[in-house]
Structure formats: structure tokens, C-alpha cells
Amino acid sequence: MKRIILVLLIISMASFSAFSNNQAESDQVKVGLLLSTLDNPFFVEMKEGVEAAAIISGYTLIVLDSQNDPAKELGNMEDLITQGVDVILINPTDSDAVGNAIKMANRQSIPVITLDRGASEGKVATHIASDNVAGGYMAGEFIIELLGGTGKVVELEGIAGTSAARDRGKGFNDAISTSSIEVVARQVADFDRTKGLNVMENIIQAQSEIDAVFAHNDEMALGALKAIEGSGRDIIVVGFDANPDAVRSVSEGGMAATVAQKPYDIGYMGIEAAKKILNSEMLDAYIPVDLQLIKQ
Numbered sequence: 001m002k003r004i005i006l007v008l009l010i011i012s013m014a015s016f017s018a019f020s021n022n023q024a025e026s027d028q029v030k031v032g033l034l035l036s037t038l039d040n041p042f043f044v045e046m047k048e049g050v051e052a053a054a055i056i057s058g059y060t061l062i063v064l065d066s067q068n069d070p071a072k073e074l075g076n077m078e079d080l081i082t083q084g085v086d087v088i089l090i091n092p093t094d095s096d097a098v099g100n101a102i103k104m105a106n107r108q109s110i111p112v113i114t115l116d117r118g119a120s121e122g123k124v125a126t127h128i129a130s131d132n133v134a135g136g137y138m139a140g141e142f143i144i145e146l147l148g149g150t151g152k153v154v155e156l157e158g159i160a161g162t163s164a165a166r167d168r169g170k171g172f173n174d175a176i177s178t179s180s181i182e183v184v185a186r187q188v189a190d191f192d193r194t195k196g197l198n199v200m201e202n203i204i205q206a207q208s209e210i211d212a213v214f215a216h217n218d219e220m221a222l223g224a225l226k227a228i229e230g231s232g233r234d235i236i237v238v239g240f241d242a243n244p245d246a247v248r249s250v251s252e253g254g255m256a257a258t259v260a261q262k263p264y265d266i267g268y269m270g271i272e273a274a275k276k277i278l279n280s281e282m283l284d285a286y287i288p289v290d291l292q293l294i295k296q
Contacts, residue, residue, distance in 0.1 A: 028058065028059070028060050029057070029058070029059045029060065029086050029087075029274075029278060030059070030060045030062065030083070030084060030085045030086050031050075031054060031059050031060070031061050031062070031085060031086065031087050031088075031089065031271065031274055032061075032062045032064070032080035032083070032085035032087070032088045032089070033047065033050050033061060033062065033063045033064070033088075033089045033090075033270075034064050034066055034073060034076050034077065034080070034088065034089070034090040034091065034101075035047060035063065035064070035065055035066065035091050036066055036068055036073075036091050036092060036093040036117070037065060037066065037067055037068045037093075038065045039067075039068075040191065040217075040219060041219075041243045041244065041245070042217070042218075042219075042241045042243055042261070042263050043091060043116075043263070045243075045263040045264050045267070046091065046115060046116065046263040046264065046266055046267040047063060047267060048264055048267065049263065049264035049265060049266065049267025049268035049269075049270070050063075050089060050267035050268065050270055050271055051063075051267075052264075052267075052268060053267070053268045053269075053270070053271030053272060054271050057271055057275060059271065059274075062080060062083060062085060064076040064079065064080065066093050068093050068159070068190075069093060070093050070094050070097035070098065070101075073090075073092070073093050073097075073098065073101055074100060074101045074104070076101075077090075077101040077102075077104050077105060078104065080105075081104065081105060081108050081110065085110065086110070086111075086274075086278065087110065087111050087112075087113065087274040087277060087278065088105050088110055088111070088112045088113070089112075089113045089115055089267075089270045089271075089274065090102070090112060090113070090114055090115065090119075091114070091115045091116050091117055092114060092117045092118070092119055092162070092163075093159075093162075094159065094161040094162060095117055095118055095119055095120050095161055095162055095163040095166075096120045096121070096161050097161065098117075098119045098120075098121075098122070099119060099120055099121025099122045100121075100122075101122075102119050102121065102122025102123070102124065103121065103122045103123075105122075106122055106123045111125045111274070111277045112124050112125060113125050113126055113127075113128065113270055113273050113274060113277075114126075114127045114128070114129075115128050115129065115266050115267065115270050116128075116129050116130075116164060116261075116263070116266055117129070117162050117163045117164050118163040124285075125273070125277055125283055126273050126283040126284060126285060126286065126287055127285065127286050127287070128266050128269050128270055128273060128286075128287045128289065129163075129164075129266065129286075129287075129288070129289060130261045130262070130266070130288065130289045130290070130291050131167075131288055131291065132163070132164050132167035132168045132171065133167045133168070133170050133171040133174075134171060134291060135168060135171060135240060135259040135261070135291045136167065136168035136169060136170060136171025136172035136173075136174075136175070136214075136216075136240070136259075137171035137172065137174055137175045138171070138175075138259055138291065138293050139168075139171075139172055139175075139214050139238045139240060139257070139259050139293075140171065140172040140173070140174070140175025140176045140214065141175050142238060142256075142257055142293060142295065143175075143176075143181070143212045143214060143236065143238055144175065144176070144178070144179045144181060146212065146236055146256065147181060147211055147212060147236075149179045149180055149181065150179065150180040150181060151181050151182075151211035151212060152181070152182050152183075152184045152207070152209050152210055152211050152212075153176070153181055153182070153183055153184065153210070153211060153212045153213065153214060154183070154184060154185045154186070154187075154200070154203055154207070154210055154212070154213045154214070154224075155169065155172065155173075155183055155185070155186040155187075155213075155214050155215075155216075156187060156188075156189045156196055156199060156200070156213060156214070156215040156216060156220045156221070156224060157169055157186065157187065157188045157189065157216055158188070158189075158190065158191040158216035158217055158220070159188070159190050159191055160188055164216065164217075165191075165216050168216045168240055169216065172214050184207050184209070184210065185203045185206070185207055185210075187199050187203065189215070189220045189223070191216065191217045191219055191220060192219055192220065192223070193219040193220065193222050193223040194223060195220070195223065196215060196219060196220030196221065196222065196223025196224045196227075197223035197224065197226050197227050198223075198227075199220075199223075199224075200213070200223065200224035200227035200228065201227045201230070201231075204227060204228070204231050204233065210233070210235050211235065211236065212235060212236035212237070212238065212256075213228075213235060213236070213237045213238070214238050215237070215238070215239050215240065216240055217239060217240050217241050218239035218240060218241045218242065218243045218245065218246035218255075218258055219241075219243070220239070221237050221238065221239030221240075221246060221255055221258070222239070222245055222246060222249065222255070224237055225237045225249065225254055225255055236256045237254070237255045237256060238255065238256055238257045238258065238259075239255055239257075239258040239259070240258060240259040240261070241258065241259070241260075241261050241263070242258045242259065242260035242261060242294050243258075246258040247260075247294055250294055250295065250296055251296075253296060256295060256296060257293055257294060257295035257296070258293075258294050259291055259292075259293055259294075260291060260292045260293070260294050261289065261291060262289050262290065265289050266289050269287060269289065273287065
């Protein structure tokens with residue numbers, strides 16, 4: 001009889017433990033992270049920042065890669081909503097196209113935080129990013145300094161429609177407009193290293209005189225640098241993001257400089273912002289992250 005009672009007691013305790021664990025799991029905060037792509041080291045580092053902060057906070061994290069496809073991004077958003085996430089962090093593929101995805105989350109009353117790239121439509125709790133206009137201006141000023149205020153430059157643009165490409169280009173051109181420097185070519189290379197290489201090879205063939213290149217990100221800058229090295233010409237290259245390959249290139253005398261963002265910090269701050277939202281704390285509409293110029 002005592003043995004039967006003991007067995008029943010053990011079963012009862014096990015059932016209670018299982019219930020408690022299930023209850024704890026159901027109460028755990030679930031955060032969704034939508035990244036434009038994981039083929040770019042910048043966004044991989046951003047993901048690592050989110051992951052680190054989520055672990056410290058005890059949050060469950062679901063990461064989805066939109067592969068630079070707005071349609072896939074929309075599908076990923078639907079997937080996160082189906083999985084019952086509490087907050088969504090999103091790095092948009094396109095600032096205009098992402099509006100429909102954000103509105104989908106809005107309809108379900110799920111808070112949305114944008115990282116690095118903003119959104120033209122939809123309700124966003126906050127936007128966390130570097131000041132891309134200031135960074136572009138910083139790059140432009142540096143090129144003006146190196147060229148003595150005169151010369152011919154090329155601008156390699158990021159994905160059309162992204163706030164990062166628009167703002168970095170604006171800052172750069174605002175700075176250049178204060179000098180006698182002429183932009184002899186301006187072409188889109190989609191933030192991609194291979195496209196940066198191919199576009200720059202074509203520009204080199206078309207332009208007999210180029211003194212400097214400003215690329216909206218380091219991947220394009222590194223591609224452009226490879227094209228320049230293949231041509232044997234002496235052209236200054238300035239990038240943006242300070243990814244590890246670019247920083248190494250600057251230290252070795254390849255690229256002249258890169259504007260340093262802090263993608264890890266952007267990601268980490270995303271979780272910190274999510275925590276405030278869940279605690280019903282007030283957030284600024286824009287949370288800036290510091291920049292600096294890394295140069296030779």
C-alpha cells in the first residue's frame with residue numbers, strides 16, 4: 001500500500017513538474033528577427049548582437065532570412081505571426097516594400113522595431129540605426145581632404161529603395177557639393193561584392209580619369225578595389241560599415257577608409273528596446289548608434 005502511494009506521489013510530482021515547465025515555456029517571451037540577408041557579414045554581426053542580448057534576457061529567438069526578396073520577407077512575417085511572437089525586429093529588404101509586412105504585424109498588435117533600415121509605411125515602435133546621412137557626409141569630407149577639394153569620383157549605390165542607400169548617398173553628395181569634385185559615374189551595385197567588382201570594371205573602362213570611389217557599403221568597396229587592382233590604376237576607395245574584411249584592407253593599405261557602424265550594437269539594442277516595450281516603457285522614435293571613420 002505504501003509503495004502504491006509512493007508511486008502515485010511520484011507521478012503526481014512529475015505531472016506537476018511537467019505542467020510547471022510547460023507553463024514557464026508558454027510564459028517565455030518570443031522575439032522574431034527578420035533579416036534582409038545573411039549573405040552579408042554586416043547583418044550576420046547584427047544577428048549575433050540580437051542573439052547575445054536575447055540569451056541574457058532569457059528570450060526565445062526566431063531568426064528568418066528574407067534573402068533580399070520582399071515577397072519572402074512578407075512570407076517570413078506571416079510565419080512569425082503564426083508562431084505567436086511577442087515582438088518583431090526587422091531589417092527591411094526595401095524601405096518602401098516592407099510596409100505591407102509591417103502592417104500585417106500592426107493588425108495583430110505585435111510591436112515592430114526596425115534595424116539599420118527604416119520603413120516608409122506601417123507603424124514602428126522605434127528605429128535603431130546609425131546616422132547614415134552623417135556617415136555619408138563623413139566619407140565625402142574625407143575624400144575632399146585627400147583630393148584637395150578637386151577631382152573625379154565614382155559613387156557605388158546600394159539597393160535602390162533602402163533608407164541606408166538613400167541616406168548615405170545624400171550625406172556624401174551634400175559634402176561633395178561644397179567642393180569642386182565631380183561625380184563622373186553613379187551606379188547601383190546592390191550592396192554586393194561581386195556586383196561592385198563588375199560595375200567598377202565597366203566604369204573603369206568607360207572613364208579615363210577617376211580619383212576616388214565612395215561605396216555605400218564595404219562589400220561593394222571591396223569588389224571595386226579588386227577591379228581597381230586588376231586595372232593597375234591608383235584610385236582611392238572609401239567604404240561604409242567597417243566589416244572585418246574592410247578594416248583589414250584599410251590596415252594593409254588597400255582601402256583608404258571605412259565609416260564604422262556597429263551592427264552588433266544595433267542588434268543588441270534591438271532586444272533592449274523590445275524589453276522596454278514589453279515593460280510598457282516609453283521609447284524614442286529613433287535610437288541612434290555612434291559612427292567613426294577608420295582610416296590608414
